[in-house]
Amino acid sequence: MAKRILGALRDLSPIFAVVIFFQVVVLQQPFPDIANVVVGLVCVVLGLALFVQGLESGLFPLGEALAQGMARKGSATALLALGFCLGFGTTVAEPALIAVAAEGAQVAADAQFIGDSQAAQDRYALEVRLVVAVAVGIAIVLGVLRILKGWPIHLFIISGYVLVMAMTLFAPDEIVGVAYDSGGVTTSTITVPLITALGVGLASTIRGRNPMLDGFGLIAFASLTPMIGVLGYGMVV
Amino acid sequence: MLDFLADVGETVLSTLRDVTPIVVILVVFQVAVLRRRLPNIRGIATGSVMVLLGLALFLIGLEQALFPIGETMAQQLTEKAGAGAGALAGAVRWQDYWVVYLFAAAIGFATTVAEPSLIAVALKAKEVSGGAVNAWGLRIAVAVGVAIGVSLGCFRIVTGTPLPWYIVVAYVVVIIQTFLSSRTIIPLAYDSGGVTTSTVTVPVVAALGLGLAANVPGRSPLIDGFGLIAFASVFPIISVLGYAIVADGLERWRRRSERQEVEP
Numbered sequence: 307m308a309k310r311i312l313g314a315l316r317d318l319s320p321i322f323a324v325v326i327f328f329q330v331v332v333l334q335q336p337f338p339d340i341a342n343v344v345v346g347l348v349c350v351v352l353g354l355a356l357f358v359q360g361l362e363s364g365l366f367p368l369g370e371a372l373a374q375g376m377a378r379k380g381s382a383t384a385l386l387a388l389g390f391c392l393g394f395g396t397t398v399a400e401p402a403l404i405a406v407a408a409e410g411a412q413v414a415a416d417a418q419f420i421g422d423s424q425a426a427q428d429r430y431a432l433e434v435r436l437v438v439a440v441a442v443g444i445a446i447v448l449g450v451l452r453i454l455k456g457w458p459i460h461l462f463i464i465s466g467y468v469l470v471m472a473m474t475l476f477a478p479d480e481i482v483g484v485a486y487d488s489g490g491v492t493t494s495t496i497t498v499p500l501i502t503a504l505g506v507g508l509a510s511t512i513r514g515r516n517p518m519l520d521g522f523g524l525i526a527f528a529s530l531t532p533m534i535g536v537l538g539y540g541m542v543v
Numbered sequence: 544m545l546d547f548l549a550d551v552g553e554t555v556l557s558t559l560r561d562v563t564p565i566v567v568i569l570v571v572f573q574v575a576v577l578r579r580r581l582p583n584i585r586g587i588a589t590g591s592v593m594v595l596l597g598l599a600l601f602l603i604g605l606e607q608a609l610f611p612i613g614e615t616m617a618q619q620l621t622e623k624a625g626a627g628a629g630a631l632a633g634a635v636r637w638q639d640y641w642v643v644y645l646f647a648a649a650i651g652f653a654t655t656v657a658e659p660s661l662i663a664v665a666l667k668a669k670e671v672s673g674g675a676v677n678a679w680g681l682r683i684a685v686a687v688g689v690a691i692g693v694s695l696g697c698f699r700i701v702t703g704t705p706l707p708w709y710i711v712v713a714y715v716v717v718i719i720q721t722f723l724s725s726r727t728i729i730p731l732a733y734d735s736g737g738v739t740t741s742t743v744t745v746p747v748v749a750a751l752g753l754g755l756a757a758n759v760p761g762r763s764p765l766i767d768g769f770g771l772i773a774f775a776s777v778f779p780i781i782s783v784l785g786y787a788i789v790a791d792g793l794e795r796w797r798r799r800s801e802r803q804e805v806e807p
Contacts, residue, residue, distance in 0.1 A: 317662065320653035321743075326611050330645055333619055345547070349600045357659050358599030358666075366667070371745045372569060375577045384576050388568070395564040401557075402745050406772075413766060416602015420740025429598040459730050460721045467714040469547065474707045483706060483769030490772035496562055498660035498738050502667050510671075518727050524732030525664070529588075529776055534602060 310355035359413040361499055362410060362439060369503025377511040382454060385508075393528060394443035394499065403438055403489040407431040410484030417480045420543075433543075434536060438488050441535030445527035446450050446501065452523065453508050456515060459523045466530040473537040481540030489529040545741065550606070555599040562595060574683045600657065608744055611648065617751040620646050640759075647751060651693035651775065654744040655686040663737050666762045668731055676731065684786040685735045685779040692778030694750055700755045703762060706770040706771040713777040720784040725791055732783040738778045747753040748775060 329335060376385045397403060410435070411427040414420045420430050452459065475484055493501075501524045509521035568588035573581060581587055620643055655661060699709060721729060740748075752771040756764040 317657050318654045321609060321650075323763070324649040325609070326644075326652040327614070327651070328616055328620070329612065332642060332646075333623075336621075343612070344606045346604040349604030351599030351604075353597045353599070353604055354657070354659060355680065356593045357601060358597075358662060360590045360593025360597055361663055362590070362666070364587050364594050365663075366593075368569065368591065369585050371581055371587075372573060372577075375579060376572070379577060381576075384572070388572050388576075390674075391568045391572075392565070395568050395608065399561065399564060401561070402741075405749075407768075413769075451575065459733065463733055464718050464721065467718060470713050471707075471714060474711070474756065483766070483773075486706065486710060486773035487769050487771075490737070490776040491745060491770075493660065494561070495660045495663075495739045495742045496565060496594070499663035499667075500565065500739070502664055502734070506667055506671055516727075518668075521671060522664075522668070522734045523731035524734070525737040526730070530739035537574070 307355065307359065309353060310359050313358065314351045314354035316355060318347075322347070331521045357495075365496070365499045366503045370507035371502045373504045373507025374511045377508055383452075385450055386447050387412040389446035390443040391410075392443075392497075392504070393446035396494065396497040396500075397442040397492050397528075398435060398439035398490060399504060402492055403435055403488065403493070403505060404431075406487050406491050407434040407438075410434055410481070413484065414480050419478060419480045434488070434539065435485065437525055437535045437539045438532040439490060442492050442528045445531040446524060448531075449505065449524040449527040450508065453505060454512065454525075455516060455519045456520060461525070463526060463530065466534065470530070470533050470537065473541065474533065477537045479541045481536060485533050485536035485540065489533040492532055493525055501528070551599070554603045554606075555595070556671050558595055558599045558602065566591075580584040598659070598742075603673040605743065605746075609743075610750075614699070614754075616646070616760075617747070617754040621751075627718055633675045637698060638753075640697070640701050643701075643751075643755060644722050648690040648694040649699045650747055650751070651744070652686045652690040655689040655779075656682055658741055658743050660683060660741045661735070664731075664735075664738050665698060665732060672727075676728075680786075681731075681735070681783065684783045685739055688779030688782030689739050689744065689775045690778075691782065692774035693771055695778070696774035697751070697755055699770065699774075700752060700762060700767050701759055701802055704765065706773070710773060710777060713781065717777070717780050717784065720781065720788065724784050724787050728784070729786040732780050732787065735783050736780040738774050739779050740775050744775060745772060748772065 372388075376388060408427075408431050410418070411431040414430055415422050415427050418425045446461070452462065477485070502522070505524045506517045506521035509515040509517040511517075515521075567606065573579070621640075623642070662683055664679045668676045668681060669678040695709065724732070748771050751762045751770075753768045756762045756767040
């Protein structure tokens with residue numbers, strides 16, 4: 307544990323350095339409420355150390371055991387269903403996504419793109435969230451299918467990029483910012499280790515797959531499809 | 544103290560709420576589809592509790608210590624730069640905001656190095672590649688990408704240039720780099736775009752974007768505040784692929800010069 311705490315201190319030292327430098331040298335102001343800050347920093351260091359320890363003894367083995375079990379069972383349908391549920395279930399309630407969708411609804415209302423009422427905004431925000439969650443579900447399904455088949459990843463990502471660029475031309479301006487940002491906010495701190503472990507676990511269990519070549523890439527899919535989904539939603543509505 | 548404990552309780556609860564759907568899905572598939580018990584269930588349970596507690600503590604600490612500072616600093620820096628710029632003339636000069644670009648790069652780098660999901664992916668990459676991928680080197684490469692991305696994103700907010708231009712150019716760069724890179728690094732590089740923007744980076748970067756858009760004359764926080772997260776998700780792909788291409792090139796060059804020494 308002592309090693310973990312040292313590691314966490316090292317990981318966090320750049321943040322401390324940046325904050326101290328700008329506060330003292332550039333803004334030339336003392337720290338507000340120093341006691342709170344120190345308590346907070348101790349929490350951050352301990353929390354990160356615990357998280358990394360738990361990752362290696364809990365989340366990684368859990369994801370891998372599940373991936374290996376599913377791969378041995380040999381049912382592709384069950385595996386794809388698991389992928390969709392994981393993608394959809396972890397995204398629909400993601401706090402960062404809720405925040406971005408609400409801001410996006412505000413933009414759309416200001417631009418007269420949707421009605422100005424609260425109900426119209428809420429409906430729009432909810433629909434954006436559902437679109438993103440379904441898109442992430444589809445992303446994991448596609449990503450798992452790619453691992454099963456051993457298809458090269460860059461074909462998918464490059465066609466995805468081309469699609470995003472083409473759709474940007476046709477989608478209304480109000481939605482482009484939200485769409486681009488929705489790709490980044492979907493992958494949370496618990497989801498990423500689990501999905502990574504799932505991908506790597508699958509690729510190392512299935513014969514002929516290389517975990518380095520085939521195991522990674524699920525996260526990349528999950529950050530690309532929401533953009534396509536939201537842009538498409540903007541074009542349809 | 545009581546406030547603090549209430550905070551702890553609330554954060555643990557909200558983390559639990561985030562985790563519950565995941566746990567339900569995993570248990571349903573483990574029990575209903577696999578019909579088997581997990582191996583080493585006690586280790587996994589303890590580890591999961593540690594992840595939960597660790598993440599909650601981490602978030603509480605961030606809210607106590609870093610987020611208020613980060614948000615106030617973003618606000619103060621953009622106000623400071625904005626006041627100097629607005630006083631001179633009506634027009635916005637992008638050069639006046641250099642402190643903001645510097646701060647954006649520094650905070651983008653620092654928050655990415657501390658991002659727990661990036662730590663997770665880097666650990667996995669090191670394990671899977673048998674040590675060929677250096678976890679620390681990967682994280683630095685990603686952090687450099689985020690630093691450049693967030694800084695450029697702030698430049699875009701100040702100048703008010705359209706977001707799609709930047710993203711389209713960045714995509715074209717990624718596509719070209721993909722054809723130059725070795726096959727093994729590509730999936731990992733693509734993934735590193737998505738993992739950078741989580742718990743630590745998003746709140747600080749979003750505050751920076753909103754503060755900047757509110758303080759630059761002629762920008763609206765609602766319309767121009769978006770896009771920083773998109774920048775922070777594309778540029779790490781470019782920096783990781785770039786790092787891999789350069790490392791590959793150096794390795795090849797070193798081998799060639801060694802061969803020449805052996806057989807003159």
